[in-house]
Amino acid sequence: MEALDLARALIRRPSVTPADAGALDVLEAVLKELGFACHRLKFGEVDNLYARLGSDAPHFCFAGHTDVVPVGEGWTKDPFAAEVKDGVLYGRGAADMKSAIAAFAAAVTRLLAQGKPAGSISFLITGDEEGVATDGTVKMLEWLKGRGETIDHCVVGEPTSVAKAGDTLKIGRRGSINFKVTVTGVQGHVGYPHKATNPIPVLAELVTQLASHKLDKGTDHFDPSTLAFTTVDVGNAATNVIPGEAHAAFNIRFNDRHTPESLTGWVNDRAAQIAHRSGCQIAVTAKTSGVAFLTQPGKFTQLVSDTVGGVTGQAPLFSTSGGTSDARFIKDFCPVVELGLAGATMHKSDECVPVAEIQSLTDIYAALLAAYFAKPPL
Numbered sequence: 001m002e003a004l005d006l007a008r009a010l011i012r013r014p015s016v017t018p019a020d021a022g023a024l025d026v027l028e029a030v031l032k033e034l035g036f037a038c039h040r041l042k043f044g045e046v047d048n049l050y051a052r053l054g055s056d057a058p059h060f061c062f063a064g065h066t067d068v069v070p071v072g073e074g075w076t077k078d079p080f081a082a083e084v085k086d087g088v089l090y091g092r093g094a095a096d097m098k099s100a101i102a103a104f105a106a107a108v109t110r111l112l113a114q115g116k117p118a119g120s121i122s123f124l125i126t127g128d129e130e131g132v133a134t135d136g137t138v139k140m141l142e143w144l145k146g147r148g149e150t151i152d153h154c155v156v157g158e159p160t161s162v163a164k165a166g167d168t169l170k171i172g173r174r175g176s177i178n179f180k181v182t183v184t185g186v187q188g189h190v191g192y193p194h195k196a197t198n199p200i201p202v203l204a205e206l207v208t209q210l211a212s213h214k215l216d217k218g219t220d221h222f223d224p225s226t227l228a229f230t231t232v233d234v235g236n237a238a239t240n241v242i243p244g245e246a247h248a249a250f251n252i253r254f255n256d257r258h259t260p261e262s263l264t265g266w267v268n269d270r271a272a273q274i275a276h277r278s279g280c281q282i283a284v285t286a287k288t289s290g291v292a293f294l295t296q297p298g299k300f301t302q303l304v305s306d307t308v309g310g311v312t313g314q315a316p317l318f319s320t321s322g323g324t325s326d327a328r329f330i331k332d333f334c335p336v337v338e339l340g341l342a343g344a345t346m347h348k349s350d351e352c353v354p355v356a357e358i359q360s361l362t363d364i365y366a367a368l369l370a371a372y373f374a375k376p377p378l
Contacts, residue, residue: 003362004089004355006030006102008082011091015067017131020047023066023098024125030105031123034112041143046128046135050144053108054120058376060369061122061154062104063330065129065136068093074349087355094353096346100157101125103358107365117373122151129326133289137326141333152378153300154336155368156327159343160319165361166308170338171301172221172294172320173328174253177260177286179267181206184281187244199246200234202278207232207248209270215254215263221294222255222320255320260288290328294320295335299377304337307368312360339364 006026013023024047028038036051069092071079077090084090089099101123108121128136144151160170183203188196207229215225229250236243252263264286271282295301297318309315316339330336341361345351 003099003102003106003358004084006105007089007094007099007358008084008091010066010098010102011082011089011093012080013066014080015093015127016070017067018045018127018135020066020127024049024127027066027101027105027123027125034105034108036123041140043135043139046126046131048127048136048140049123049125050140051125052120052122054116056119058152058372058378059120059122059150060372061124061151061334062157062365063124063137063154063326063336064097064101064104064157065126065326066093066098066101067127067130068096068098069130069347072349076350079351084355088352089355089358090350090352092351094345094351095159095341095343096351097157097159097340099353099358100159100340100361103362103365104157106362107369110362110366111369114370117369119373119376121369124154124330126326133326133329137329141329144333151334152376153372154330154334155304155365156325156330156336156338157340158325158327158338159341159346160322160338161340161342163342164312165341165357166312166316166339166364167314167342168319169301169304169308169316170320170322170327171297171318172256173290173292173322173324174222174225174255174320175258175260175292176289176324177252177254177263178289179250179252180285181248181250181271182283183246184283185242185244185246185279188242190240190242193242196242197279198242199244199280202274202280202282203232203246203248205278206271206274206282209274210250210267215252216257219255219257221318222292225252225254225258227252254292256292256294258292260286260291290324293328293331295331295337300335301337303371303377304339304368307371308339308364311364311367
């Protein structure tokens, strides 16, 4: 079974979150032929797949997702035709991350051709990574815990590389919190501003204080934390009315020097001080989509790094940059790293990946499996 053939078969299934469109059927059929025991796990609208070969330790897990983002505009190729042109595979999910899943399966095929490993291999594949991520990996891990299953180490196939497969290894991710702020004053006539309480200058002061604050200088493995406003909205079309409310939203991407609680407390404290001085009410809501985590460099990360270097000729850069991934859930279950294709075209029109890169990633995964079971990093 070749990785390219499976990647094309997966891309031809238009599995835009939360639709599966048969993508997991394609993968399940391949894994059953390889001897995996497969479990389809549906939570809400989301279909997921857990497949395991073997029952002994050590237990190595490949994790990823078959769901993709909407097509959008500007394609010059059919996004679900999986066309190969001039050595490049085009299609939604080619980079993120159906090709990596195909490389998972092709690598296992190679390993099994040499005999079954002394341990277990599993696939933890969700259809909810590109969505709200509540009925996918989170629920699957709860299901595994309920069965008493444990995983020793996990590789997530997200497109975390920069130029070539394996040039970057994600050993952690920043946390992310989305905030919404509502400042409530007193509406009034612009000709009599003293009879109103204008929420706009109050919101402006809060925006200025938060946006100008330096959260930290970074750590050994993380860049400095960032705060970025995404909208400031009053919604007032009238030229002679001071509005009663003003709204804003912002996101904080934070490193392991912070927790959601510490950051939410800091924002609420600033808001409370400004509200007290201004006479306005300021309401703050926060939703955490992930906490910062780090897989400490050690035997596992060194094994992955050495293996990648042996295949590509260059050791990968350890990184914690980028957005969030399902690794943020898996890290509570076992040590996890992210290793995949280059992500330059993910989520874009004409998403694509060179066929040679799929082959290279398959080589990396196959070598990693061989090295892992030859000398487990326990």
